[in-house]
Amino acid sequence: MKLYALLTSAGINIAFCAILLSLYSILRKQPSNVSVYFGRKLAQYSPKPRDPFCFERLFPSPGWIVKAWETSEEEMLSVGGMDAVVFLRIVVFSIRIFAIAAIICIFLVLPVNYHGQAMHHGHIPSESLDVFTIGNVKEGSKWLWVHCFALYVISCSACVLLYFEYKSITNMRLAHITGSPPNPSHFAVLVRSIPWSPEQSYSDLVKQFFINYYASSYLSHQMVFDSCTVHKLVTDAYKMLQTPSMKQSSTPSLIRCSICGVSPNSFKMLSNDPVKDKVDLDSTTSEEGASAFVFFKTRYAAVVASQVLQSSNPMLWVTDLAPEPHDVYWSNLCIPYKQLWIRRITTLLAAIVFMFLFLLPVTFVQGLTQLEQLQQSFPFLRGILKKTVVSQVVTGYLPSVILILFLYTVPPTMMLFSAVEGSISRSGRKKSACCKVLYFTIWNVFFVNVFSGSLISQWSVFSSVKDLPTELARAVPTQASFFMTYVLTSGWASMSFEVVQVFALLCNYFTRFILKKDPSNETLSFPYHTEIPKVLLFGLLGFTCSILAPLILPILLVYFFLAYLVYRNQIINVYISKYESGGKFWPIVHNTTIFSLVLTQIIAIGVFGLKRSPVASGFTIPLLIGTLLFNEFCRQRFRPIFENHAATVLIEMDRQDERNGRMEQIHHQLHLAYHQPMHTSQDSSKGERSNHSEDGDSIQDPEDLKPGKASTLVNKS
């Protein structure tokens, strides 16, 4: 591929992005699109009366960019929650590290590559892209030290930046835990696998167990129901409902829970009289499951109950910290605990099989980049492909587009796998799907392209572990041009599509003008499971190609800047944060970045070996070891905070609430926090649905139903 082909591709993409962004700035001004572009605001405030028509609405304006740029981190935190801020931190981290890498590589590495061979250089735009890669450097050249130095600078700055990011995100997480209003999930424990007894109901067993062993801290419990028609059972809550303190709540997060209640006929408060319960249960054909939420008097007691092994049979009385009320994935709570490990293994295997079956379309797509192959397969195309413009489009654009289209099927599949896996929380499910999509993307976009492009069979990768660095070193530079066009098309274009919300827009027009209905105000939570892997994949491409083919770095920087603006805009205007994992995504990001660095270093070792510079190769090994040690240090230092709550922090919070006399109030509100939604046939009425969209408590995430990308909107009915 020549440089001008790349420039053509870049030109096409710049024009495309400019058109789409302008289109967006016009479309967002149309009142009919408010539900598409301002979903979050709509959900929070009632819609304003429509403005009269004015011509300004027809011209693009950069107002949204200014707004996205100017919003401070505090505002983002209050608007999008901690997860959103952490996500933006990934983008900021990427901008920082690739700015450093770009400076080093463009000014040091690129000239070395370009003048690597004693050759006559022609007009720069007509140079082959290979001239700019490390492939152009002579074997045994002393200038390879420049590459080694650049690698050191990039790796060390990446580690330093990662350390400070991890530290500040850990502090942010601690502040999130202590600073936020009393969170019912801090007081609740999800108990699963309650042993079955013929004499007693599950509810009685739970009560008996916790009164026996946690007498001083046990407050009450609430069973989870098994069937589709479910009920809410709050032990002791019946009497409390009649106390006047019920309606007075000062804490916002709990207020919402007690206010948003499902319509009175859709659930019943049951007393803790077992006989009465039984009658009620039978009459509505619902059944108690072997799971329950147990509420404790203090946060500390809950965290203790969740972290300690309860029974001498580890498969009984399994306790976990409860997810936040909006975060509970109700339909998974009653999966028998004994099934979970099988489900986990099965979904893992299914995901792996899916990953490998996906090879077929990707290999085909990869074939398209080799024009000669294409002409051989389809001789009738020969005439068309001889035209320069067409051949440039085909090599520079088409392969990526097809790949992206195929990739759109991945996130819903992985979400499905993660749901089957049995996560108890939506955020946990999303995190699990995020990991799966990440592995999938890295394997199928990076490795398969690298290996199929270099004509190595995909399966032989596993059979030659020893030669992997050499193979990678041979393959990655040759695929650099593909990765560049991939960033151009997939990266830039996906940002434009993200901001325009093409699918949601079309749906909006369809319902409004064809079905003649008012579109529903369904808002989505941020699709972390598709966006994090995407950003991390581009990071991986950036790291691995940085010293090999530095031309990718400016293209990447443009992508990350675009991502910064677009995601900020989307978080401010479109997505709602229905639930919050408290930054639990960050360890995935950290580990992936370390993986990218290590892969880069392994490839560099291979490249230096191929270029007969064993000293440079040897010098890279300490860097590799240092990076791995750094990762281990971070895992020791920060990781536990993302998995458990620290006892001292919780005790201090408990004490503060007790001093303020808020504890009683919190206890009262706990009983109302978790209510299992009903799903009867009448429930899908409109009024019910708008309730759902407001409190985010719908059984099924709209993401499940989406045909493709997460940033699309589907009417649930």
Add this chain to the structure above:
Amino acid sequence: MKLYALLTSAGINIAFCAILLSLYSILRKQPSNVSVYFGRKLAQYSPKPRDPFCFERLFPSPGWIVKAWETSEEEMLSVGGMDAVVFLRIVVFSIRIFAIAAIICIFLVLPVNYHGQAMHHGHIPSESLDVFTIGNVKEGSKWLWVHCFALYVISCSACVLLYFEYKSITNMRLAHITGSPPNPSHFAVLVRSIPWSPEQSYSDLVKQFFINYYASSYLSHQMVFDSCTVHKLVTDAYKMLQTPSMKQSSTPSLIRCSICGVSPNSFKMLSNDPVKDKVDLDSTTSEEGASAFVFFKTRYAAVVASQVLQSSNPMLWVTDLAPEPHDVYWSNLCIPYKQLWIRRITTLLAAIVFMFLFLLPVTFVQGLTQLEQLQQSFPFLRGILKKTVVSQVVTGYLPSVILILFLYTVPPTMMLFSAVEGSISRSGRKKSACCKVLYFTIWNVFFVNVFSGSLISQWSVFSSVKDLPTELARAVPTQASFFMTYVLTSGWASMSFEVVQVFALLCNYFTRFILKKDPSNETLSFPYHTEIPKVLLFGLLGFTCSILAPLILPILLVYFFLAYLVYRNQIINVYISKYESGGKFWPIVHNTTIFSLVLTQIIAIGVFGLKRSPVASGFTIPLLIGTLLFNEFCRQRFRPIFENHAATVLIEMDRQDERNGRMEQIHHQLHLAYHQPMHTSQDSSKGERSNHSEDGDSIQDPEDLKPGKASTLVNKS
């Protein structure tokens, strides 16, 4: 190798074993050897007056065998502790599974192998051993179904037996926890990485922290001292020492601790007056470390404090359940916690490097089994090697002996690595060493022999993961004869050496007759870290060779029967159980057995593939998957019990003690349970040492100093 060479080897070994066992039965009757053969009894009871000389002492007698056979499991439990019983269970499990395998394989598989080819069979003893292996079966033979069936029977019976063993050992562990007398370690938590403060001493910080956060359950604490000259500091203990209740203790495990105390001048009781402490500390140049034992009022409080994440900085206030007093590895307690992860990685790397450097002697040894190579390397040997007896000895005996001699350097090295690693308990160190020795043994005895024997380079193993089953399938049957002789020599002979305790015997005679001293009564704890890997290695050899070369099974059965008798005898008479891990070795055994089964199945898949029986190959795959699922199930069902204490069990124990009114007494005794031993120059006096050997509280395990096998005795001085 011919069958009669194997029979010769077996004959030599049987004679050798018979001689050594007879020698043992004579030697053990000599009063001068009491300290060698009855160390445990000597340590428990005072030695009897010497019997007058009688001729009976000069004749062998099978009394010890009868005694070893008849001792019941309850007696073994009381004598050797739970670890000893678990160890014997490994041997019993091996006998059971290999008895089943032997019946199946000798009566079904062996005839199929022998008549696998349409060939003329000569006189059986002069047949090559290869005739008895699967190598003799024709390609595409229908009789391979017999092998597949045998594999199914062996795998399924192994899984069933493993399940019941795991279950009964789990119950035994629970009974061990609940049934044993009040254990100070259940009430204590080891706190490491106490943050440093310029204003306060560590002791004050600990007190402040636990009074602040664990006010209701905190009892007292005891600092760990940093320097070689160490002190015991028991907060609040000073006053308690003066209470009369101190000396009255009814619980045996605690009585011993309060009685065995080091001589009064070797440690000082310090009050919890910080000013006084400082003066005392300065005057004796000892320093408080950043670690402390913290005692709680109940077992439950201790387990909670140990399992909950304390601080928002996970590297501070690190809590673990304290080891039993005799199990504490004092010199590791003051290693700064921040170093631990580096130490762990470093020792892991060191162990791996050691594992691979060890290849050199092993490869040389392996060369000895190929007579032609030997004759080429050393032409002057040609004459000697032509003699049948010599060549039989060289092929059948010498290689194993050399290998064993080299292997003797391994356990002390691994013990050293595990000590550097930073285990806080002796049993933890031994467990860690056990794993290292196990990996080492399996790699260097099994894999390296298999691969070097089949002339595959050791390094190329890593580079061809895909072809591994085929390579293994090709290599293992050819190495079966080596493994048989290995079991004969290493296995049988090591048992004879174990019972005779050659090294200890020589040391005994040396001190008694050359140095003219009375030998010290140092007794050793059972060397689990050498014996478990040994038994498991023979298990691995048995599984992998079972259907390929069934002749190994009778030899193995003899070994396991011998092991059963010898180890029982040694546990009854020789080794003392100074500390107790409560069966924590079992998960290692379980996992290794599963690994052996899976390896056997992978090899079988390869063999069936080589023999062109893809259907048999395919039928083995479900077995493989089933075995892995079974392992995962066991991990879910039983493993947590071996890592944590169940809360409900501890709460019941606390309640029982409270009902019996024993709690007060236990609290008083807690303060005396942990005392850090002093090490000044005068301390190595004889009186001190005998104290050490009795309570097992010596700083350094004698195993550290041993030149070779753990079953030898070294005078510590």
